[in-house]
Amino acid sequence: MGRDFGSLWIWKEGNVRDRLGWYYSVATNSMPAKYLICKRVPVDPSIYNMDIDSLWKEYDTALERFIRLWSDVRSRSITIRDLPIAKVNLLDLLLAIVKGSLHACNFCRWQCKVDRTTGGKLGACKLEAESRVSTFFHHMGEEIVFRGIKGSGTIFFTSCNMRCAFCQNGDISTDRFNGSVVTPYMIALMAYKLRLEGCHNINWVGGEPTIHLHNIVEAIHEMSRFIINKVRYEDELFVIKSINADMPYRYSMSSSNAYYGDEFNVPQLWNSNFFMSREALNVLRCIMDVWLPDLKFGSNKCSLRLARTPWYWETVTSNIKQVHCWDEDMVIRHLIMPGHVKCCTKPVLEWVADNMPEVLINIMDQYRPENYCDPYSPNYDPAYKDMARFPSKQEIDEAYRYAKELGLNFEMITFEKHFLR
Template identity: 25%
Template sequence: MICTWCPRNCGAERTETKRGGVCRQPSLPVAAKAMLHQWEEPCLVGEHGAGTVFFSGCNLRCCFCQNGPISQGEVGRPITAQRLREIFRELIAQGAACLDLVTPTHFTPVILEALGEDPWPVPVVWNCGGYEKPDTLRLLEGKVQVYLPDLKYALPGPAKRYSAAEDYFDWASQAILEMFRQTGPYQMENGLLTKGVLIRHLILPGELENTRRVIDWVAETFKPGDVLFSLMSQYTPQPGAAGNLARHVTKAEYRAAVQYMENCGITDGYTQERTSAREEYTPDFDLRGV
């Protein structure tokens, strides 16, 4: 496979055994853990948790990634489409509220094979970094009920500095519009999200202007009832972090972001306590469940 699934368009050769591209992965899925995950937004967790599959590799190079061992390392176990389908069934049997596919983009063809043609009894969630190609997303129409994209940046400076993706917003904004075209306004049933788009934004220390521009775009693009928005404070400094990234988000920064969001009229969604910046958000990628 010559890979052009994401905006990198790196054209790397990726086979069942040969790793390549920015994601540094083969064509068959590599997964680091499958579990009932309690730390997603409440509308995805339900009584028992989101049925989460953590895929290895990523098309972004975020220097602050909390999942670094799998996103930029080589932790993970290769699996087939048949095994992935079995994992989906196992998670549902454990009471999963949804099938939560984390950083799945570079494995799109095999994930589509694993999902098959018949609907699943719980929503399928495409949990991604937002750096997506609309053409790739169109292949998912009808198979994914909930899109859970990050909107990390609205400014090219931090996008380039922290994720080596200066064009991030150009792609992410168009990707989110395609996601919304597919799902329409979000739908809830018994407190659970059954269809729609939930946009996440992680506040980075010292980057409030970027956060404001992200909020501006969401407020200007969507009306109340269209999408959910999750403003996250869980940034945790990673080993080797320098400058602003060596600290947590301050109380003043987070209060300012929440106030700005409210002033812009965004009321559908979630905010976090600053105490959410804890290690519990990062699972132990021990290959269990895969």
């Protein structure tokens, strides 16, 4: 891999490595990703004949086994190499759950309960069952713990379940026909390509990944079956190449980047607005190795006006709290918005200080007026005139001063570019 991700300076600073220990171990292939552990958790073979309620009951039992096994793997008292792959396993069960749920979609807080398999009535995300990917590439703009040396393997899905007026990916999030239709196998191959080329994780993002949960779970199911040097690749290569935004031939592929034993291994990163349902979160719990929630608005008044999203605060904070309660690896992101330090930044920072002051938080100053807030765009809506500017230096300073006063764990991850060595 040339320069080594595992010996990057950030892992020796402060408590970053402690906070992201599981992710670090999977990224460096000294531990298997959670999806490989799922394969060792047997479930009732009759799951394919169960209704959704029975599938969730089976999940409760399987989850206990998964947590015990994950804990043993983490403490190194057991290695999955010594365990057989269960014929019908937790990964199969998760796939059955998301496929079953698609008939009355409950992936996010909108709880539309529309049947996305029939193409009739659409929910708030405006999606049927198929997924589109706008692009995928080695993302060198993410936090250093994720971009590392060779980048974060980012897959951008189309559409969103929120409507942020200032969205920086407005072309992807507001145009549901953006990008190319992909199958779960193609998505798995994108992950395969990125990881073999040295990416340190698979970064599920959009738009919003939650609304593609069924296809993402199936893609992970597919990649869990990739055996070293035996991946069928050629047929889909043309489609995949047309979506890939990396410079051709920039990265060479090596299986030494990507395997735990002879199984394909890569940490899964959930880069999301966290406006998901508890059901979706429970599915993701078994397969995500690290979480990157976006905690943007400090009140529902702001989320309604700027993102046309009700129930924002209670939904997103409760999901983040749940992930923290599960003792998972996480980095929270908060974007400083112009004119929203008092109503959004401060309540967000206070909430983190009250609930999880030790968690890494990236307080971002890169807001720029985009989408409906960009006065030079044909999409510009004067109703968002107040958002058509960059945050001022005073606002940014105030946000950082307040975070410091609250004792938050933000400086290393927020200012890492200044510390580059």
